[in-house]
Amino acid sequence: MDATLSILSAGGGITLQDAGRHGYLRYGITPAGPMDPLAHAGANRALDNPPDTTAIEISLGGVSLTVTGAALDVSLVGGGFRIDHDGWPLPCATALTLKPEARLTVRAGPTGAWCYLGVAGAIDVAPTLGSTATHTRSGMGGLDGRALRAGDAVPIARPRAALGEPSILELPWLDRPPGTIRVVLGPQDDHFDPAVVAAFLAGPWRIGARGDRMACFLEGDPIRARDHNIVSDGIAMGAIQVPGTGQPIVLMADRQPTGGYPKIATVIGADLGRLAQARAGDSVRFAAVSVSEAVQARRLAQEALAGPIGRRPLVRTDFTSEFLLARNLIDGVVG
Amino acid sequence: MAIDPTTNRDPTGRTVPGAARGPRVANAPRLLDVGEAALVVEFGQAVDPAVHDRVLALDAALGAASVAGLGECVPTYRSLTIHYDPLILDRAQLCRTVTDLLASAVPRPRAGRLWTVPCCYDPALAEDIEAVAAWAGLPAAQVAARHAAADYRVYMYGFAPGFAYLGGLTADLGIARRESPRPPHPANAILIGGGLAAVATVPMPTGWYVIGRTPERLYSGARRRTFLVEAGDTLRFEPIDAATFAGLEGRAAGGEIIARMEG
Numbered sequence: 001m002d003a004t005l006s007i008l009s010a011g012g013g014i015t016l017q018d019a020g021r022h023g024y025l026r027y028g029i030t031p032a033g034p035m036d037p038l039a040h041a042g043a044n045r046a047l048d049n050p051p052d053t054t055a056i057e058i059s060l061g062g063v064s065l066t067v068t069g070a071a072l073d074v075s076l077v078g079g080g081f082r083i084d085h086d087g088w089p090l091p092c093a094t095a096l097t098l099k100p101e102a103r104l105t106v107r108a109g110p111t112g113a114w115c116y117l118g119v120a121g122a123i124d125v126a127p128t129l130g131s132t133a134t135h136t137r138s139g140m141g142g143l144d145g146r147a148l149r150a151g152d153a154v155p156i157a158r159p160r161a162a163l164g165e166p167s168i169l170e171l172p173w174l175d176r177p178p179g180t181i182r183v184v185l186g187p188q189d190d191h192f193d194p195a196v197v198a199a200f201l202a203g204p205w206r207i208g209a210r211g212d213r214m215a216c217f218l219e220g221d222p223i224r225a226r227d228h229n230i231v232s233d234g235i236a237m238g239a240i241q242v243p244g245t246g247q248p249i250v251l252m253a254d255r256q257p258t259g260g261y262p263k264i265a266t267v268i269g270a271d272l273g274r275l276a277q278a279r280a281g282d283s284v285r286f287a288a289v290s291v292s293e294a295v296q297a298r299r300l301a302q303e304a305l306a307g308p309i310g311r312r313p314l315v316r317t318d319f320t321s322e323f324l325l326a327r328n329l330i331d332g333v334v335g
Numbered sequence: 336m337a338i339d340p341t342t343n344r345d346p347t348g349r350t351v352p353g354a355a356r357g358p359r360v361a362n363a364p365r366l367l368d369v370g371e372a373a374l375v376v377e378f379g380q381a382v383d384p385a386v387h388d389r390v391l392a393l394d395a396a397l398g399a400a401s402v403a404g405l406g407e408c409v410p411t412y413r414s415l416t417i418h419y420d421p422l423i424l425d426r427a428q429l430c431r432t433v434t435d436l437l438a439s440a441v442p443r444p445r446a447g448r449l450w451t452v453p454c455c456y457d458p459a460l461a462e463d464i465e466a467v468a469a470w471a472g473l474p475a476a477q478v479a480a481r482h483a484a485a486d487y488r489v490y491m492y493g494f495a496p497g498f499a500y501l502g503g504l505t506a507d508l509g510i511a512r513r514e515s516p517r518p519p520h521p522a523n524a525i526l527i528g529g530g531l532a533a534v535a536t537v538p539m540p541t542g543w544y545v546i547g548r549t550p551e552r553l554y555s556g557a558r559r560r561t562f563l564v565e566a567g568d569t570l571r572f573e574p575i576d577a578a579t580f581a582g583l584e585g586r587a588a589g590g591e592i593i594a595r596m597e598g
Binding site: 294302 | 367370412491499
């Protein structure tokens with residue numbers, strides 16, 4: 001029997017994402033895909049899904065949902081979100097069987113900006129150009145090319161339900177505090193004086209408030225290229241372009257495929273998610289590494305992802321006494 | 336041409352001065368890293384058909400070569416961005432492959448196709464043609480005639496699905512782009528701005544000027560041939576009146592290809 005995830009409430013910017021719509025950049029098609037590819041793959045890995053399986057990307061807007069039709073195993077992996085399962089808090093990296101009508105609520109927590117809900121089954125939406133990744137600006141992928149909203153029914157084909165009670169997922173490699181983001185300089189670092197490149201690396205840069213899936217805006221002392229227009233060329237995820245304002249912009253999953261500002265550096269693949277999980281107001285610095293160092297970091301991330309995931313049963317005493325008091329569960333103990 | 340791309344950078348990732356970007360051989364492209372999973376081969380700094388021919392020649396050569404770990408290639412006016420999986424394809428190996436292909440692949444005359452694309456310049460559809468006419472000091476009909484008289488090279492897609500950048504616009508119509516974007520243009524708009532022309536499939540706010548509309552779709556997810564034209568093809572616009580537009584629009588909406596291909 002098929003299952004349906006019913007969206008009870010949803011903040012803005014919650015979308016279905018697989019690993020992205022690759023192969024069509026030459027036709028102006030943005031890949032989209034997850035903002036934090038490693039966390040997305042981790043959510044799938046926790047359910048023994050292929051890493052590019054469609055998952056729900058949850059923004060700071062939060063979501064509340066329930067499953068109908070059949071029980072369904074789900075995982076939650078990403079930033080430090082607050083998760084509530086029928087009135088019980090869950091740790092921010094968890095996997096469980098969601099029983100029909102049980103309510104799962106995911107809200108912004110103390111850290112992180114994106115959280116992935118993996119699903120043991122197939123989110124059954126028609127792919128566009130081979131991918132379900134949602135790109136809202138062009139209305140492509142996902143549910144009708146848009147973000148999820150209250151009242152949506154997300155169909156799940158071939159649901160599996162074997163996990164039972166919630167467990168804590170041990171994913172130490174996803175513990176990546178923002179701070180220093182590694183970059184490979186270029187491809188247009190020669191459009192900047194060496195002192196400007198040094199100033200870019202010295203930072204610090206503050207994450208601006210107007211960021212979204214398209215771009216992360218950096219605020220700090222302006223840096224200027226010798227010429228802030230180039231003849232357009234391709235833009236990779238993580239490319240850091242510097243427009244005439246001198247405030248760098250890191251192009252992310254929903255970026256335009258080409259652009260005409262010089263790009264001083266490119267965030268390495270292993271640190272894309274670390275940057276994506278930074279919040280408005282957070283401070284970051286950039287450190288230049290070589291291509292071979294970036295490849296090594298990428299290899300380490302892939303090996304961590306491929307390794308076994310530790311699981312601990314969730315013991316209710318993992319909760320703070322404040323929480324238990326709030327629930328009136330230990331009345332009489334502290335009287 | 337001997338390129339030693341491995342000397343682009345020192346071990347800290349900084350650009351080595353002097354010979355850093357490959358030897359200063361005339362016409363030698365530069366190989367520039369875009370992080371650890373893409374390489375851009377830069378053939379020049381300008382919008383130039385000869386440069387673009389070299390971009391397309393390398394694109395075709397890489398497309399024909401079977402290289403494990405090679406991802407998609409993205410041709411632009413003056414460069415080819417090559418995405419790759421560095422855990423499968425080593426950067427130095429990719430650079431050698433590119434260098435070998437550059438040495439052997441002589442840019443051939445373009446085998447691009449010629450497309451005749453119907454275009455309606457009626458001001459009811461060409462929302463900004465009067466503004467361009469005022470700027471150019473020409474009647475709107477002359478703007479349309481001059482736009483329709485040229486052949487346009489498809490340089491690249493970008494910005495949005497099916498947004499094709501075209502070269503070949505007459506200097507008479509070289510109006511600068513707007514300082515701030517206008518509200519979203521209609522689907523399948525014919526645009527000019529900044530000395531270039533474009534066809535824009537998906538409505539978006541734009542800094543360009545809408546001087547016509549075509550019933551043709553360069554991108555249609557509902558059609559077997561999803562993308563109509565390729566970088567390197569040539570477009571020629573054929574003026575049609577509003578009644579003809581309406582008829583062709585209905586046929587195109589049904590999935591029919593309206594533009595005529597020759598060559």
